[in-house]
Amino acid sequence: MNKNNINNLNENSPKNILVLGGSDGIGLAICKVYEKLGYNVYITSRSIIENSNKFVFYSLDATKEESWQKFIKDINEKNIIFDIIVNTVGILHDDKNNIFPEKSIKNLNSNFFMQNIEVNTLVSALCMKYLVECINKNKNTIIAHLTARLGSISDNNIGGWLSYRASKAAQHMVIKTTSIELGRNYKKLIIIGLHPGTVDTKLSKPFQKSAKKVFTAQESAIKLMTVINNLEFKDTGKIFDYTGSIVPY
Numbered sequence: 001m002n003k004n005n006i007n008n009l010n011e012n013s014p015k016n017i018l019v020l021g022g023s024d025g026i027g028l029a030i031c032k033v034y035e036k037l038g039y040n041v042y043i044t045s046r047s048i049i050e051n052s053n054k055f056v057f058y059s060l061d062a063t064k065e066e067s068w069q070k071f072i073k074d075i076n077e078k079n080i081i082f083d084i085i086v087n088t089v090g091i092l093h094d095d096k097n098n099i100f101p102e103k104s105i106k107n108l109n110s111n112f113f114m115q116n117i118e119v120n121t122l123v124s125a126l127c128m129k130y131l132v133e134c135i136n137k138n139k140n141t142i143i144a145h146l147t148a149r150l151g152s153i154s155d156n157n158i159g160g161w162l163s164y165r166a167s168k169a170a171q172h173m174v175i176k177t178t179s180i181e182l183g184r185n186y187k188k189l190i191i192i193g194l195h196p197g198t199v200d201t202k203l204s205k206p207f208q209k210s211a212k213k214v215f216t217a218q219e220s221a222i223k224l225m226t227v228i229n230n231l232e233f234k235d236t237g238k239i240f241d242y243t244g245s246i247v248p249y
């Protein structure tokens with residue numbers, strides 16, 4: 001990565017950003033940052049949320065193909081093309097069923113494991129399958145999936161949290177594989193993973209005590225925007241942390 005600001009390479013037309021799972025947490029903070037930069041901000045959520053004068057909301061359960069099909073039909077009918085797509089959909093624990101990341105393999109719960117794969121991995125793959133219809137081959141485009149350093153296989157020194165780690169490692173494979181395939185035809189597309197740091201959201205709430213530093217969602221969103229801003233085409237397929245340093249696979 002260097003200071004070659006990819007956003008400056010785009011023509012001066014109004015830009016569109018789509019944030020998946022943007023009704024809360026880091027996603028909502030990213031929306032606010034880009035709204036201030038003059039972007040048209042589109043948000044998806046499972047909840048029905050009224051459109052505000054700042055953001056356009058769409059209902060999407062990103063784990064379900066039927067929901068994607070309906071969403072993409074709506075977007076295509078309006079001829080909306082996205083310049084930046086940020087996928088912030090993810091889970092770490094299951095509040096409703098009181099299930100938390102595994103401290104030991106003995107705690108493995110197959111439903112929770114599959115839920116992690118569905119939300120943390122499958123959503124990234126579906127995002128690539130469907131949203132490729134809503135980008136322009138001739139325009140610089142960035143698709144960033146929020147991930148976690150815990151998904152790094154080579155950086156795993158303490159074990160634990162098996163379902164989350166496995167689903168995020170698999171998410172990295174989705175990022176790398178789709179970057180290779182789509183890179184053949186979409187020469188101006190950059191697909192990356194972004195580790196946001198430990199951030200004060202409902203996802204991290206039960207685990208913040210053990211973190212060295214906890215960012216507000218706004219702090220993290222500004223750092224992630226800076227990383228996105230400094231991307232180059234050769235960065236596609238890579239995973240970055242909030243400082244712009246590479247997270248190894």
Ligand SMILES: NC(=O)c1ccc[n+]([C@@H]2O[C@H](COP(=O)([O-])OP(=O)(O)OC[C@H]3O[C@@H](n4cnc5c(N)ncnc54)[C@H](OP(=O)(O)O)[C@@H]3O)[C@@H](O)[C@H]2O)c1
Pocket residue numbers: 020021022023024025026027044045046047061062063088089090091092119146147148149195196197198199200201202203204
């Ligand atoms: N917070 C941290 O410390 C931290 C650290 C490392 C990585 N991350 C990653 O950053 C991303 C965003 O996390 P966050 O902290 O902003 O969490 P968050 O506030 O809980 O937001 C996650 C979003 O995921 C969507 N979601 C959750 N469960 C879902 C399900 N079962 N099906 C479909 N969508 C679901 C929700 O969107 P709707 O309810 O609006 O549909 C929610 O807004 C995640 O990928 C997470 O792994 C976070």
